[in-house]
Amino acid sequence: MKTETDYNAQAKSNPVFMTAKTAVYFMNQAGLTDSSKIVDALKLDGKIFQCVDSDTIMGNALVVEAKYRTMCRLIENAGYHTCVDLPCGYTPKALHLTEKGLRFIGLDLPIVVQEFEPIIKSLAANKNLMTFHGVDATNYTSLETALSDVDEPICISTEGMMMYFDENEVNAVIENIRALLEVHDGCWITPDPEFKLQFILSFRSIFGDGAIEKLMNVSGNAAMKQSDVSNLSNSFILDATNITASLKTTENLLKSHGLKFERVNVAENMPELNIYGKLTTEQIFNFKDAMRRCNCWIITPDSRNKFAMKKSSPFEMICKFDSGTLFIKLRGRIDSISAPKILTAWENEKSANVIDAVKIDCSDVEFISSAGSRVLSRIQAETE
Numbered sequence: 001m002k003t004e005t006d007y008n009a010q011a012k013s014n015p016v017f018m019t020a021k022t023a024v025y026f027m028n029q030a031g032l033t034d035s036s037k038i039v040d041a042l043k044l045d046g047k048i049f050q051c052v053d054s055d056t057i058m059g060n061a062l063v064v065e066a067k068y069r070t071m072c073r074l075i076e077n078a079g080y081h082t083c084v085d086l087p088c089g090y091t092p093k094a095l096h097l098t099e100k101g102l103r104f105i106g107l108d109l110p111i112v113v114q115e116f117e118p119i120i121k122s123l124a125a126n127k128n129l130m131t132f133h134g135v136d137a138t139n140y141t142s143l144e145t146a147l148s149d150v151d152e153p154i155c156i157s158t159e160g161m162m163m164y165f166d167e168n169e170v171n172a173v174i175e176n177i178r179a180l181l182e183v184h185d186g187c188w189i190t191p192d193p194e195f196k197l198q199f200i201l202s203f204r205s206i207f208g209d210g211a212i213e214k215l216m217n218v219s220g221n222a223a224m225k226q227s228d229v230s231n232l233s234n235s236f237i238l239d240a241t242n243i244t245a246s247l248k249t250t251e252n253l254l255k256s257h258g259l260k261f262e263r264v265n266v267a268e269n270m271p272e273l274n275i276y277g278k279l280t281t282e283q284i285f286n287f288k289d290a291m292r293r294c295n296c297w298i299i300t301p302d303s304r305n306k307f308a309m310k311k312s313s314p315f316e317m318i319c320k321f322d323s324g325t326l327f328i329k330l331r332g333r334i335d336s337i338s339a340p341k342i343l344t345a346w347e348n349e350k351s352a353n354v355i356d357a358v359k360i361d362c363s364d365v366e367f368i369s370s371a372g373s374r375v376l377s378r379i380q381a382e383t384e
Contacts, residue, residue, distance in 0.1 A: 020089035020112060023064055023160060027091060029057055030065040031274040034092040034123060041119040042090065059203045062275050062287065067191050067198070070270045071159055072096055074189050074296055077269075080155040084147065084180075086137055087161050090116050098126035105154075107146055109336055110134030136336040137161065138172040138369050140179055140312070153186035162192040163232040169369055170234045174257045181301050188259075188299040191266070193250055196232070196240040198266070198294045205286035206279060260302040263295035312366050319345055324356035331364040334372030343375045350382075358383045 025044050027035040039045075068091060075083050075097065083097055088106030097104050106113070106120075117132040124130060133146035147154070156177055162170060177188050191198065233239075235253045239246040254261055267288055276284050315338040316331040326349050334342065349355065358379055362368075368376075 019160070019164075020087065020091075020108075022060075024090040024092075026057070026061040026064040027068065029061040029275075031277075032065060032068070032092065034095050037123055038090055038092060038119060041122075042115075055207055058275075058278065059207065062206065062273070062279075063199055063202045065273050065275050066202070066266065066270055066291065067159060067195075068093070069273065070266055070296060071157060071189065071191060073269050073271060074264065074298070075155055075157055076100055076102070078155045078187060078189065078298075080153050080186055082150060082152055082154045082186075084150075084154045084156045086135070086143075086156060086158050087112065088116070088132065089160070090119075092120075092123075094120050094130045095124055098124065098129040102129070104130040105146065105150070106130065106132040107135045107137075107143065108132075109136070110340075134337075136369070136371075137176065138165075138169050138367070139333060139335050139337055140176045141314070142337055143176055143180060144183075147180065147184065150184060152184070154180070154184045155186055156180065156188040158188070158190045158192060160192070160195070162190065162236050163195060163234070164370075165234055165236075166370060167234055168367075170236050171253075171257075172367065172369075174236070174254065174259070177299075178257045178259055178301065186300075189296060190299070191294075191296045193236060193238050193297055194294050195237065197238060197243070198291075200240050201290035201293060202287060205290040206283040254299060255302070258302050259299050261297050261299045263297055265292060266294040266296060267291040269296070313364075315341075317342060317345060319349060321349060321353050321355070324354065326353070326355050326358045328358065328360045329364075330360065330362055333367045333369075334362075334365055334376075335367065335369040336371040339369070339371040339375040342372075343378065346375075346379050355383065 021042060021044060024035055024038050024042070028039045028044075072093060080102075082103040082105065084105045084107060085093060087108040088094065089108060089112065094104045094106055106117075108116070111134075113132045113134040120132075121127050121130070133142075135142040135146055137143070158177075162173065165173060181188065235249050237246075238250060251261070270288075270291060279287070313332040315333050316329075317338075318329040320327045320329075326346075328342070328345075330342070332338070346358075360376065360379070
C-alpha cells in the first residue's frame with residue numbers, strides 16, 4: 001500500500017514526467033532502435049494520440065529523432081567517458097552510449113527511475129556501465145549524491161527539460177550544473193535554448209506555414225495537461241521571433257552563473273535519420289536546410305568568473321492535528337523530492353482525521369519549485 005501511495009503522490013506532484021513517455025513514443029514512430037521494446041514495456045499505444053493527426057505525429061517524430069541522434073553524436077564526440085543524462089527519461093540513450101563504451105548515469109525524477117531502470121537494464125548488454133538515480137534538478141544535494149563515486153570529467157546532457165521551469169527554477173538548475181562542473185570538470189550539452197526554433201522550422205520545412213498554428217496548439221495543450229506550463233518559456237529559452245535579443249538575454253543569464261557557451265550547428269552534426277524513409281526528397285532537402293539555422297549548445301565554466309555554491313538546509317516537516325485543524329511546519333526545500341512527502345502526509349492525515357482547516361507555516365522554507373507549489377495548491381483547494 002505504501003508503494004502505491006508513494007507512486008500516486010509522485011505522479012500528482014510531478015505530472016511532467018508523462019512528457020518523457022510521449023518522446024519515446026515518437027522515437028518508436030521514427031523507427032529508432034530499441035524504442036519499440038521500451039514502448040511495449042511501458043504499455044504505450046496509439047490510443048494516447050488518437051486525437052492527434054498523422055502529420056503532427058510525423059512532425060514530432062522528426063524533431064525528436066533529430067534532437068536525440070544529434071545529441072548522441074555530440075556526446076560521443078565530446079571526449080568524456082562519463083555521460084550524466086539529466087533527465088534520462090525513457091529513451092534508449094543508455095543502451096546506445098554504453099554500447100559505445102561510455103559510462104551512463106541516468107538522472108530523473110524518482111517516479112521515472114523507479115519505472116524505467118528495470119526496463120532499460122533488462123535490454124542492456126552493458127549493465128555494469130549504467131546507473132540511475134532519482135533526483136530533482138533544482139536540488140544540488142540530490143545531484144551531488146548521485147555523482148558521489150565519479151572521479152573524472154563529465155558530459156552533462158539535458159534534452160527537453162529546461163523549458164518546463166520558471167525563472168526561479170531555471171536559475172537553480174543552472175547554478176547546480178555549474179557546481180557539478182566545478183567539482184568534476186567537463187561540459188554541458190543541450191539543444192533546449194533553441195527548441196522552439198527547431199520545432200517551428202522542422203514543421204514548416206515539411207508541411208509549410210499552415211502547420212505552425214496546429215503545432216503550437218497541440219504542444220501548448222499537451223504541456224498544460226502534463227505540467228501546468230503552457231508557454232514553455234524562461235530566460236534560458238530563445239524567442240523564435242527575436243533570436244538576436246533573446247540570445248543576449250540567455251548569454252547574460254549564463255554569464256551570471258559563471259558559464260560560457262558555444263553554439264554548434266545541428267545540420268553539421270546530425271546523422272541520416274530513419275524517418276527520412278517516410279518523407280519525400282523535397283521534404284528531406286527542406287528539413288536539412290532548416291537545420292542549418294538551429295544549434296545545440298556546449299556550455300562550460302568561465303574561469304574568469306568566480307563561483308560560490310549556496311548551501312541549503314535539508315527538508316523537514318512536522319505535522320500536528322489539534323481540534324479539527326492540521327498544523328504543518330515546513331523547513332528547507334520544497335521540490336520534486338520533498339513535495340510527494342507532503343502530499344502523502346496530507347492524504348494520511350485526511351484518512352485518519354476529520355480536518356476542518358489546515359495551517360501551513362512556510363517561514364523557514366528556502367526554496368519552492370513548481371512541484372511544491374502544485375502540492376500546496378492542491379491542499380488548499382481540498383480544504384476550501
